[in-house]
Amino acid sequence: xxxxxxxxxxxxxxxxxxxxELRHAIETGELxxxxxxxxxxxxxEKHGTARNTARAAIQLLAEEGLVTPEHGxxxxxxxxxxxxxxxxxxxxxKYRGTGLSPFLLECAKQGKTGRFEVLSxxxxxxxxxxxxxxxxxxxxxxxxxxxNVFWADDDPVQRVTTYIPWTLARGTxxxxxxxxxxxxxxxVFEDKGHVMHRxxxxxxxxxxxxxxxxxxxxxPGVPVIDVLHTSLDQxxxxxxxxxxxxxxxxxxxxxxxxxx
Amino acid sequence: xxxxxxxxxxxxxxxxxxxxELRHAIETGELxxxxxxxxxxxxxEKHGTARNTARAAIQLLAEEGLVTPEHGxxxxxxxxxxxxxxxxxxxxxKYRGTGLSPFLLECAKQGKTGRFEVLSxxxxxxxxxxxxxxxxxxxxxxxxxxxNVFWADDDPVQRVTTYIPWTLARGTxxxxxxxxxxxxxxxVFEDKGHVMHRxxxxxxxxxxxxxxxxxxxxxPGVPVIDVLHTSLDQxxxxxxxxxxxxxxxxxxxxxxxxxx
DNA sequence: GAGTGGTCTAGACCACCTA
DNA sequence: AGGTGGTCTAGACCACTCC
Numbered sequence: 331x332x333x334x335x336x337x338x339x340x341x342x343x344x345x346x347x348x349x350x351e352l353r354h355a356i357e358t359g360e361l362x363x364x365x366x367x368x369x370x371x372x373x374x375e376k377h378g379t380a381r382n383t384a385r386a387a388i389q390l391l392a393e394e395g396l397v398t399p400e401h402g403x404x405x406x407x408x409x410x411x412x413x414x415x416x417x418x419x420x421x422x423x424k425y426r427g428t429g430l431s432p433f434l435l436e437c438a439k440q441g442k443t444g445r446f447e448v449l450s451x452x453x454x455x456x457x458x459x460x461x462x463x464x465x466x467x468x469x470x471x472x473x474x475x476x477x478n479v480f481w482a483d484d485d486p487v488q489r490v491t492t493y494i495p496w497t498l499a500r501g502t503x504x505x506x507x508x509x510x511x512x513x514x515x516x517x518v519f520e521d522k523g524h525v526m527h528r529x530x531x532x533x534x535x536x537x538x539x540x541x542x543x544x545x546x547x548x549x550p551g552v553p554v555i556d557v558l559h560t561s562l563d564q565x566x567x568x569x570x571x572x573x574x575x576x577x578x579x580x581x582x583x584x585x586x587x588x589x590x
Numbered sequence: 591x592x593x594x595x596x597x598x599x600x601x602x603x604x605x606x607x608x609x610x611e612l613r614h615a616i617e618t619g620e621l622x623x624x625x626x627x628x629x630x631x632x633x634x635e636k637h638g639t640a641r642n643t644a645r646a647a648i649q650l651l652a653e654e655g656l657v658t659p660e661h662g663x664x665x666x667x668x669x670x671x672x673x674x675x676x677x678x679x680x681x682x683x684k685y686r687g688t689g690l691s692p693f694l695l696e697c698a699k700q701g702k703t704g705r706f707e708v709l710s711x712x713x714x715x716x717x718x719x720x721x722x723x724x725x726x727x728x729x730x731x732x733x734x735x736x737x738n739v740f741w742a743d744d745d746p747v748q749r750v751t752t753y754i755p756w757t758l759a760r761g762t763x764x765x766x767x768x769x770x771x772x773x774x775x776x777x778v779f780e781d782k783g784h785v786m787h788r789x790x791x792x793x794x795x796x797x798x799x800x801x802x803x804x805x806x807x808x809x810p811g812v813p814v815i816d817v818l819h820t821s822l823d824q825x826x827x828x829x830x831x832x833x834x835x836x837x838x839x840x841x842x843x844x845x846x847x848x849x850x
Numbered sequence: 851g852a853g854t855g856g857t858c859t860a861g862a863c864c865a866c867c868t869a
Numbered sequence: 870a871g872g873t874g875g876t877c878t879a880g881a882c883c884a885c886t887c888c
Contacts, residue, residue, distance in 0.1 A: 629872075629873060629874085630873080630874070631872090631873085645874085645875090648874095659873095659874060659875090660873090660874080661873075661874050661875070662872080662873050662874065663872095663873065663874080664872090664873060664874080665873090665874080
């Protein structure tokens, strides 16, 4: 599409024209994933434009997620990797005893090594959306917040923030970095009488905020998926909330659910 | 964050500095949603830079989804609208008889008028990922494809493409624009013996391709959510597949599901 | 050191919107 | 008509990578 047709006047803007040509080469495989484009100076000379114009063309493609410029090295056709998929079965009891969380399993499937990192553990005043869903006050330090980063090999892929009502968290040892239970944090909740019965996940996508882009090291043109997860127990009570901010070029979601 | 601290040398790049200042004003509410920024020429003069530099600052904010430039009018702080949420219950039998599809219901909730438009109906050779999931050949015209656009007021918000194995679709009248069943397309499938039992939805997010951006009229810095939906019947057979490409600034997803 | 992308300047003209 | 963003020119210097 938008390729120049023989015999017609070509009134496309120069930057657009260069972008279309490069996009076409990428889509036909002429420029393979991982390969290097001509330099900005070469492209400019080839098309008889200023360097800035060739640069604008490359930016169009970068915004579409097709290429990634690397400072001092060149502009490369983006390789799209198979995604690490977070499934709705990740909380299933069937993973009890495997010792592997679904995230680590998915990493292993893609030949990557997953790991977690604890950023902070703090008792705080919750943001309004969290307070509302957990049914706690947003005026007092009513929740415990644990912030984590999930890594796949050397890439940070998810920023994970968990909020637990302080009335539930106090005295459980969840202020420590290491979760004091063999079945993880949800084992702790079960001991306190909250068995996960349903989950409610609100999903949206957006461009990362400046701070998130820095933490997740997202290249330009890569959005994040924002998942607000609420755990409900057997009585329909919301007892835990987690926000996942995920690099959309490395992770996705999968729901396999009954139609009720 | 990244604000200039008094007394320290400020070695930030000029464009970055302007962007930080504007971002701060937006985040504190000093620049309210919907309000107009100073013009590029004013910003440039105020900071003693070239116009291109002020322009670069605005582009940073546009990529973060904070502002939207409007040609001839100015640059405006983006209003974030409440999202039209596609829920996993949208296929539930409980909506039988309301006459309203969940999409239209959600639009009504946001005070908008929803409508559908049929773009094309064609018997085609399916893409590989579709063929694989439906268990049909990708070498013959083995599926019927129906392309729709969903509108909310005057905005196109979702591009919806449905693939049905031709062995199921033939003779059903699904080649016509109007679905020949009071309960819609899934009523047709039920008459042919396929009752929706489970759904499987693979979710990812990405920047729109050039063609999608044109159709959905996405402003810069707005990604799309890409949902690959598979319907499974009582025997676990995949009999229908739909791809949703959704503007992420106007739509989201919601899953409320049991933990199995 | 040579080549790459990143940022910036100081202009210019065009396309679009509002009055 | 005047103001706005959109695109472009023809340079410049800087930061980074690779040899």
